Amino acid sequence: MSFSLIYVLLFFTGLFLWLEGSSLLNRRNLKELLVVLLILVLSFGYGIDYATDAKVLPDPKSLLTVTRPVSDFVYTFFQVKD
């Protein structure tokens, strides 16, 4: 499964360049270009990290750990079944 994610990354990027590439460059909107590049770089970075099982990038799930003590408290206090 992981290996084919590389093909998916390439397919989506190819499709994007074919459909939007020229119009994006013609518009010369730097902000738009930067946002698109940021999204693509993050997708490629995390996609390759997942496909190769490298786990070198920070895990976005860690952002949710902030509320974990609250969740645990809610589960204990309100007697929620796991």
Place this chain on the structure above:
Amino acid sequence: MDNKPISAQQLAFLIFLLIPGTCLVFIPGTADAQDAWISTLFAAGVGLFVLYAIIKLHDIFPGRKITTISISVLGKIPGIIFNLLFLWNMFLYTIWLIYTLVILLEIIYPLLPDIFLFSLLMLTSIYFIYRGLNALGRFGELLIWPVLLLILVGIIVAVPVVNFSNLQPVLVNWKPVVAGFLYVSEWPFTIVLVMGLFLPMVSGLSCRKDRLKIYYWYILGGMFLILYTILTFGSLGSELINIYQFPVYEMFRLAGFGDFQRLELIFFFIWFTSGITVIIIFYQALLLAIQDICGLPDYKSLILPLGLFLLVFTLYMFPNTIEYQVLAFKYIPVYMLPINFLYPTILFIAAKIKQKRLTQG
């Protein structure tokens, strides 16, 4: 008639589809065991308030998205912080929905690789987004009657297997009722907040009759959930519901007429179509929010990169079903409910204060 891509009626249908589309084969109030329907009943009120707040906000700031209103009423930095939390919230919902629909599809296509199903789902959503908001509105309009018909068929089919003693005793302990109320408020009711991004593109909102339709269809969605909660708990009982991954699916597996079995496959139509509608709604909302936060003239160039981003992060955030269960049903709700509820509430109060000051001035 103003030239806007969605009519108030289409928005009302989409709001209705949000409820079966996000619940799919789950019963959100399981924390409350057999009293889940009571929690669902009360939680529907929270969603109704959120819906009222976003519509009123749109009245005060007509033609503006909730993310723009946030900056106007709260100021630039607090507004951006709230918007980013809202964006993160919608992102989590979207990837959760994508993963849920894929694990559901794996029941029918067990031999297909996950990545293929993920890609197929994303490409379908991307196609819809490219067709524009009007296509989404029309899709909702087209879907509503078959979905309603199947919901009705579902009720008729499930009633014979319901044992109402499974719904007793009622209200033994208040704590699970409160927990159920909190969890059901978060999912699926306060999810209607996402419509705050679509309101500027809706025509006919000034008409009272059309506006009431939005509330009516939301209430109908709430009634659907209460009824399905009663039927599922009645047919399976709270012990079995806790064991099964997809309780509603299991309920329909039990149901049938004589030799006419495997009825659950018919209901895949509701689950898949309403599920993909909600994914498209959230995908579109994410595009609108990013466009607004980044101040971009158009979101068209973001469609494909964001689709890829969602696909990759769904795989990354939910590498297996166990992590999905823990994150989605235990940890994410506690993070999401305060945002879903407080974001429109704070904006509504701040907008009212601002409006009062302007009137006095």
